[in-house]
Every structure is written in C-alpha cells, then in structure tokens.
Amino acid sequence: MEEKKFDVFVIGSGIAGQTVAKACIEAGKKVAIADNREFGGTCSNRGCDPKKILLSAIEAFEATQNLTGKGISKPAKIDWKQLQKFKKGFTSTIPASTEKKLKEIGVKLFHQSPKFLDEQTLLVEGKKVIASHIVIATGQVPRTLSIPGAKHFEISDDFLNLKKLSKRIVFVGAGYIGMEFAHMAARAGAEVTVMDSGKRPLHSFDADLVKELKKYSESLGIKFIFGAKPTALKKKRKRFKLSYEVKGDEKILETYAVFNTTGRVPALESLDLEKGNVNFSDIGVETNNFLQSTSNSIVYACGDVSDKNLPLTPLSGRQGYVVAENILNGNSKNLEVPVIPSVVFTLPNLASVGYSEEEAISRYKNTKVNFQVATGWFNAKRINAPLYAYKIIMNKRTGEIVGAHLLGPDAGETINIFAMAINNNMTDKDIKSTIFSYPSWINDIKSMV
Template sequence: MKENQFDVFVIGSGIAGQTVAKACAEAGKKVAIADKREYGGTCANRGCDPKKVLLGTTEVLEAARQLQGKGITKLPKINWKKLQKFKKEFTAAVPKSTEKDLKGLGIQLYHQSPKFLNEDTLKVEGKKVTAKTIVIATGYEPRKLSFKGHEHLLTSDDFLRLKKMPKHITFIGAGYVGLEFAHMAVRAGAKVTVLETGERPLSAFDAELVKELTKYSKKLGIEFIFGAKTAAVKKLRKNFKLKYDINGTTKSLKSRAVFNTAGRVPALSELVLEKGNVTFSESGIETNAFLQSKSNPKVYTCGDVSANGLPLTPLSGREGYVVATNILNGNSKKINVPVIPSVIFTLPNLASVGYSEEEARSRYKSILVKQASVPNWFNAKRINAPVYSYKIILNERTQEIVGAHILGPDAGETINILTMAINAKMTADDLQSTIFTYPSWVNDIKSMV
C-alpha cells in the first residue's frame, strides 16, 4: 500500500475518533487520523472536564453560603488565577499523551482539517490521501453569529482559559453553556447579563423547573433579557457596547466581555462534504443504523457530528465502538441508543431523562405526574439548600417510570438511577421496594415516585 493510501482515515481525535482509530490499528489496519486542533477532543481539552474543574470552587462557595450562620462563620473567596492553574493539571498533558498513544499503535497523525476531493480522497497538509473508509468524528463547534461586530465575540474556549474574571460579562444565549458559565461567573464576582431571543432559558428542559432555576439565578445576581435579538457589538476603549432589539426598540448595554453562547452545531464547514457526496443537515451527517453515510457508503460518522441522539461524550464512545465493529466485521452492529440523561451543571443542577410531560401525554393514554418543591426534605434542609424540586412521570396503566426531571443539589448524580430505572422498565413499586443508603439523595427517589 502506498504511503498516501490508508485502510481507515479518521477525522477528529476526540473519544469517538480515538475509539475507531485504536480499534482498527490494533486489528492490523493502516490508519491515519487528523485534527485541526490539539489532540484529545473537546471534552478533555476545552469542554466538560475543565468546566467541571472550574465548577468545583463554586460548589464549595455555594455550600458555604447556604450554611453561613449555621456553623460557617467566614465565606471562602475564589482565586480565579490559582483555579486556572489547577485546571491545567487536568488539561495540559492531554494532547501530548493522546498523540503518544496513537503513534504507539502505528497511526499516522495529521494536524489539519482535511477537505474532500471525491468520495474516497482527501486533501490534508497539502497532500492527497485516499482511504477505503473515512470516518468523520469532528464534534461540535460554536454557532456562528453574523451581526456587525461579531468578530469581537468570545467563545466557551475563551471563558475556560480566562486569566482574570472580567467585572461585567454578557452572554448571548441562555442554553447549557450560557447558564453554566453565568453561574460560575457571578459566583466568581462578575456582574452577569444573559441575552436570549426566546422567552425562557433551556428550552429542552421542563418549563416549570426552568422557571424555578431562573428565579434562583436572578437571586444570585444574574440579569436576564428575554426576547432580545443582538444587533451589533462595538469595541470601546475598555468595554464593548452591545446593541439589541427588543419589542421593536433598540437598546444597548456595556460590558467588559461578550460571549457567544448561542448554541453549538456540527463541525462540518471545512470538510467540503459536497465533493465527498456526504449528505448532512443542521443536526449532522445523515446515516443509517450502522452509522454509515446514507449517500456515500465509504464514509462512517460517530460522536456529536452524527445525527443520532444527544451530543454527549458517553454516547460518542459507544458510537465509536459501533463504527469500528462495522468497519472490521462488515455492517454487523446497529446503533442502539438507550434513554439518555441530560444535565446542566448550574448550582443547583437541573437534570432530565425520558419524556417531558407534554411528550408523555401525547404518547400514552393516561399518565401520572408526581411533582413537588421539597426544600424541607431532610437532605436539602441539612445543607440549607434553597431549591429542590422534581417531576416524575409514570405510565398510569403499567406504573412504569417514563420521565424524570430534578432540580436540586446532586441532581446530576441522582438522575442516573432514574435512567437505569427507565431503561429497565422499572415501576414505582420496584423503586420503592429497593433499599438504598440512608440518608442519601438517591433514597429520596422512593418518595418522589
């Protein structure tokens, strides 16, 4: 086989791409992998992992504030500079160690985004390469905004490597990223404004629980401006002036930094997919059940860029395994996406799995909705948590749990038990008859159902 010919060429070095590349190389295939950014992908370098490290100090601060006067006499302060140094202990070694692992398996590494020339040929680093199979695992990237001055906007990458917390931050978009960063920034001492085109944040989550989270977010000092469309951003001497349209009127505000948190989209713009005969939509690359392109059978896709399920790291790894299996053994394994939980790591967490109330009502003849706000329950009361609510949805006929939504401390952990329950088709009685540790957040589930 010629130097520029490969059995498998993987585009993207996140968990999905790594899984495919390693499995194929270990099976004796000639493999190459390319990434335009540092190796290791979004989650480990500039996403979920570093975000959770930064979140750690705000968790301590939130716990201390809740217990101030109840045993805590002095509140801690966040040293953002030292926190960033601590974060680098988790991220700094990722690119080098990832490259070392891949090279150790004989995988050829490229450091540029390839472009399709035809169905099995790519151009990368000025060279033409061909491959029997091409795997696209490029993940997500920030949605591009096109108003005047958009070049002044910062992204989630910039927030995660801020050397100093600005005095005033504006976030354009009230989704996962915008709300998580807003909670971190306001607790780190910044004045925070969130602009959102819709009338509420977090459209994918239960409206009643989101309303409660929004109310608490405002108490923290976060200012929300709903129904606002950003018109322009102008750089001043120290600040940025942001103009926005609301209810037919143009208004403005000033802040030290403006972040684009208007969502993320599949990272496909540089691949020239049209030349590769790879069909795609806003949701990602269109595939069959084997994660193979519907229009070009030489192409597979996995991870966030695939139009299958939620853009979550655990699913990306699973999809990478499915693609590797199908490359090595023929299309023998279909992607089976289980019920997947979702969580926004604000404080308190907001977590969800299964059907929303509206979806459940349209799917089942009759449902039971069990919901309450319970900050008086022991687990919340012992830490003086101001917010703790839930909504559990049952199929009335079978008593099976079909949806679960929790707002409160550790909801991101508790939701995993409810995910298992839904996937296992457990009933309310099944959970109530299970013995959990007590007192624990998970044990509260028995009272919820």
C-alpha cells in the first residue's frame, strides 16, 4: 500500500480547516487537506450563505407586503424556482474555486473522509498517510432521528436545494434551522407546522422575545405542536404520515414534506477516532485550551467539531488561527473567545449577545432590565414593521451593559453594536453620549439603555 508523509494533515475544508492549511503552507510545511463532500465547508455551500440568499427574496416580499396600501399597490410574489437559480449563482462556484486556491498555494487535496489506523496514521483514498500533526475540522452534521421510517426525513441541505416548494411542510425541531425555514416557507405560500419536544421554540433565547416571535409566527399561518415526540414516519405515494406522541396520546399528521431540523452534532462518526486514541463526547473532540486533543498530542480540533465550539463561522476562523499558531510555535496560544452575538434569521430577526436575564440576576447583586415592545417607534412605523422589541440588561451599580436581546428588522446588524459595547465594558452613558446617524436602527439603541 502506498504511503505518504505530511507535516500537517487537515480533515475538513471549511473555514477552520482552510485557515490552518493556509497558515501552515505559508510557514513552509507540507500540508494536505481532505473532505468527503464539496470543498468549501458547510457555511458557504449548504449553510449560512445560501440560507441568507434565499432570505433576500423573502425580505423583499415582506417589505412590499407590510407597505401594501402605503405606497405599494400590491405585494411582490415569490418565484421559488428563480430564487433557487439566483442562489446557485453564488454556491455553484464555491467547491471548484476553493480547490483551485488550495492547489495554487501547494496544498495536496484528498476527496474522501480519512480513517485513523493508529495515533499518527490515516487511511485515505487507499493510501496510508503519516502526519506529524492531524487537524480535525469536520464541522457538524444533522442529528439523526431513530424512529421507524427515519430515512424519509429530509434535512437542511434538501430544503436549501428544493426545486419546488411543497404545499404542506412539517419541520421537526423548533431551533434556529426549523424556525428560519418555517418563516421562509410560510411566506412562500406553504402551509407550515413546526413540531418540538420542548415547551417553546428557540429555548436558548430570551423567553419574552420568543413569546412575541411565536405569536407573530402564528399570524403568518405557522402552526406549533410542543411536547411532541415523533414515533414513526411512513411514505404514501405523494404524502407522508408522521406519527407522534403528545402527553401519552398517539397522533398522526399528514403532509407533503417532512424535514428533520432537530439540530446538528459533531461530524466524527466515520473517522475511527478510537484507533487514533482521540477522546471525544457528544459535544465534540475533547481538547485543552490550545485546542489540542487531551489524549493524542499530535491531534488538534477546530471549528464546530471541537468541544470548545459555538456553531458560528467567525469563531471557526479564530480557532483555525489558534491551531495553526500552536502547531507552528509549540502551544503558544490559548483560545480566547470574546462575547459573540447569535442571530436567528427569521423575519423579524431575533438576536442575542451576552448574559440572559436569568444569568445576569444570578451574577450581579443589582440588575437593571429594560424590556419593551417598541413597534410604535419611528423606525418600525416607517416601514410598517409588525414587530419590534428589545431587552437590554445592565449591571445597575456600574451601568455596564452585560446582555442585549433584540427582535426586529435588522436586529442581526444592530446586535453587533451591543457586542462591541459588552466586549469593551461600555456603559449606558457611553452609548447615550455617542452620536449615531439619524434616523437609523442603531440610533434606537440610545433609547434602549
């Protein structure tokens, strides 16, 4: 069997893996990178980017619908087929351009998921590979549901590539993905049901704002079923029968499409990590503060697959830089993570950064919480936005902003100002004394603190 040697072997071609590969190549190392899917990773091929492209038309539709009779004579119509064609103009070039860039700088490419043979040896494309350092950057994959007929579930990849939108759709899981897709599908004309085992959608976000978002989602025609456990999925000619249990009662829901949106898990199953003496858990590869495997010192993990993960592309890039630095300079850099904003790209956006209300109350003796549904404010009224709300949390003694939660148009942009404020220990007075452009969404934050 052919045997190859590399200084650094990277598994996964997303932003984290690419960052490591480029830095190590620039330092003169012999580097290879492997991926069993299209090069470029999840975000650009089948995640954040294509999702936001589909959302562009939904945003335009929403704007015209809200202003119908107020300067717009009739709302726009969504042409799903044209929208998918527009999206492919962005995504179709990603794999080839990623491969070209990596080849041009001297990275050896493999198109298969490697398997560990021992602590330092991999098997890939029928070849043995010995590497001085191995970097696992495989990202995450959809969580599987172990019920009869589970093979009939479609996943986020399928939704993002739908040639035709079904008339009736069920999303099993009311997290980021399920809620974002539900908002798209409902506005594009589908009858949408969102099912979840919990008591509410988006359990990691502020309960008061989620309550407002849920109420508005229902006004779009989205139906919710909570406390539901799927038990079986059967395919009938053109329909599906989803059996589920609520409070011990068995029920059946008929639909034309069913998507598993229950979340994502680290993509580790095919690597044979046990043979490589790489410890891992449900949340990812077990690493120290250098992102080095706790059990195999030549292995590092970065991005969504490490146990230091947050499923956010900017953090993946930062982790890639940390891993490259530690490979090249002998564990010289700890992973330091600033406060990072999270956004659910429903319409309106739901955005969050810093502490929740509960966390802040448990941490500080005196906490100030400003919560308001502000749909009557000028910026919301200007575009006839149906929902605008916020909850800002401050340390009452110092005036420092410690948490911000926004629900409204452009909340995904405005939250970045609060991230900067929290990371720089800014107070309510600092915000109020800053002159922003007017009238802008960001200027509204002076009235929130």
